[in-house]
Amino acid sequence: MNATDITQMAEDLRYLIQSDMDDRAFQIQRRLADELDRYKGKDNKYVDDNIKEIQEIYMDKEQEERGTIENEEVILVRPYEVSSFSTSFISNEINNLEKYMKFVKTPSQTRIFRPPPYYQSLKSRGEQDPNFWKEIATAFLDKKKNTDTARNGCQIPMYQGGPPHEPYFIAIDNRDQIIIGLSKKIVATHVVGELEVLI
Numbered sequence: 030m031n032a033t034d035i036t037q038m039a040e041d042l043r044y045l046i047q048s049d050m051d052d053r054a055f056q057i058q059r060r061l062a063d064e065l066d067r068y069k070g071k072d073n074k075y076v077d078d079n080i081k082e083i084q085e086i087y088m089d090k091e092q093e094e095r096g097t098i099e100n101e102e103v104i105l106v107r108p109y110e111v112s113s114f115s116t117s118f119i120s121n122e123i124n125n126l127e128k129y130m131k132f133v134k135t136p137s138q139t140r141i142f143r144p145p146p147y148y149q150s151l152k153s154r155g156e157q158d159p160n161f162w163k164e165i166a167t168a169f170l171d172k173k174k175n176t177d178t179a180r181n182g183c184q185i186p187m188y189q190g191g192p193p194h195e196p197y198f199i200a201i202d203n204r205d206q207i208i209i210g211l212s213k214k215i216v217a218t219h220v221v222g223e224l225e226v227l228i
Contacts (some may be wrong), residue, residue, distance in 0.1 A: 183221055
């Protein structure tokens with residue numbers, strides 16, 4: 030782990046806290062607190078003080094977590110375990126996926142759109158099922174499309190995400206694959222089959 034990894038973890042932690050995902054944030058705090066032990070005691074008071082402060086925040090949070098459950102038996106339950114998908118279930122999955130879209134990095138090349146980092150579907154292990162992922166990603170694109178372009182006479186709906194200076198675009202190509210790329214033009218070229226998509 031290097032300084033860039035620590036910075037990325039800190040950014041992820043900030044986003045997760047803002048998204049009110051306390052459990053995931055707590056997991057990252059735990060990893061960060063553990064990893065920071067490696068950097069202690071290298072004769073750099075500034076680094077040691079910062080590490081101590083971060084680890085104290087984690088310890089305070091851990092004490093809070095322990096204090097709230099004390100002697101109770103805790104059973105973790107996933108929100109959904111269904112065999113057939115209702116409209117409201119799909120809507121909930123779409124809204125759930127939208128929370129994770131901030132983690133999607135703009136790719137350097139057009140490729141198949143995979144689940145974002147840290148993504149967990151509401152259906153137990155749904156993110157690991159390629160068919161389920163495709164169904165949710167397709168529904169997400171259908172409901173959340175926010176831009177379009179044309180290529181060879183075809184109108185192509187797309188989802189644009191990412192920061193304004195580094196956007197990404199998601200669309201469905203002519204082989205029914207969900208693809209992501211760094212510009213409308215490039216994605217449109219792949220959609221109509223003029224270029225091959227990286228797997």
